[in-house]
Amino acid sequence: MTRIDVIDNHGQFTHLEQRALRDMGVDVSLRDNTTPPEEIDADGIVLSGGPDMDDIGNCPEYLDLDVPVLGICLGMQLIADELGGRVGGGEYGGYADVTVDILDDDDPLLGSLYPETRVWASHADEVKEVPPGFERTATSDVCGVEAMSNTDEAIYGVQWHPEVAHTEEGEEVFENFLSVCDQQSVARQ
Known part of the structure; x- marks a missing residue:
């Protein structure tokens, strides 16, 4: 069974990330972002959303654990910031129902959602420039980088x-991430 650690960056929806994965039959643990990296024993990591880039704990170190990583909201922003991208303030703050254009129908995470999906998003801060090695895989009218992928590193x-329930195909995003984790786990054995 696939093991996923959800890293708690103190976001208001973190428990829903854990629940969504648990309800899909995943062996999932919720861990504080101060958990030492050597205590992470999972096939994949979800970096949760949260309120503050100054409170990301050991998240930068988790990026070096050689397991697939999915960053959600702040989790995506910290990936970009740590790996050489650029994060800045969004032009549209607050939560909203957003239509997202999927740019790559071959992307392992989002390709199955092509050509578009409806999501629940917050854009107080956002990725302005993806890091080297990443591709922008989704965009919207309110955010230029709605998603990014580095398939070589599985990040x-x-x-x-x-x-959240307002995201129409959210479970499919998690299913696709689990597929990436399963493939990487088999490759490591």
């Missing part, structure tokens, strides 16, 4: 919240 990010 992905979405600006929106797949764990």
Whole structure:
């Protein structure tokens, strides 16, 4: 069974990320972002959303654990910031129902949602420039980088919240991430 650690960056929806995965039959643990990296024993990591880039704990170190990573909202932003991208204030703050254009129908995380999906998103801060090695995989009228992927490193990010009911195909995003984790786990054995 696939094991996923959801890293708690103190966001208001983190428990929903854990619940969504648990309800899909995943062996999932919720861990504080101060958990030492050597205590992470999972097939994949979800970096949750949260309120503050100054309170990301050990998240930068988790990016070096050689397991797939999915960053959600702040989780995506911290990936971009740590790996050489650029994060800045969004022009549209607050939560909203957003139509997201999927740019790559071959992307392992979002390709199955092509050509578009409706999501629940917050854009107080957002990725302005993806890091080297990443591709922008989704965009919208309110955010230029709604999602990004580095398929070589199996690191992905979405600006929106797949764990909430307002995101129409959120479970599919998690299913696709689990497929990536399963493939990587088999390759490591």
